[in-house]
Amino acid sequence: EPADDGGVQVIFVVREIPSVAEITFVGNENLDDEDLREEILIKRGITFKEHLIKDTIQKLKAFYSDKAYFLAEVDVQxxxxxxxxxxxxxxIKEGEK
Structure with a gap:
């Protein structure tokens, strides 16, 4: 923007990236929350980044597959x-073993 004195006024809009407050697992009946937490990169207190959603889905599907839950479905909200x-x-929808 032009400034009153003939110079240029620069305005920076800063948006704070939120940190992760809570991580809740829903639907996991056969595997413990703590075991699942160890598999993912999302942790309480870290700066939230969108790419962590895809990574979490991939890691948890692989973890369930290793435990013979080949049809497990994972969704992150x-x-x-x-x-x-x-x-x-x-x-998590664990599906049949």
């Missing part, structure tokens, strides 16, 4: 909470 942090919910 994110929601910005009231504190401006990201809550991550990982939905």
């Amino acid at each position: 994110t929601k910005l909470n009231a504190n401006g942090q990201m809550d991550v919910t990982i939905h």
Whole structure:
């Protein structure tokens, strides 16, 4: 933008990238939350990055496949909470072994 003194005024818009607040697993009946947490890169307190969703899905499908759950389905949902942090919910359909 032009400034009043004939110079140029530069305005930077800074958007804070949210950190991960909570990670919740839904639908996992045969494998423990802690075992699943060890397999993924999303951790509480880290800066949330979109590529982690795809990585999480791939890693958990591979983990379930290693445990003979070849038809397991994984979906990741994110929601910005009231504190401006990201809550991550990982939905799992384990399928038959």
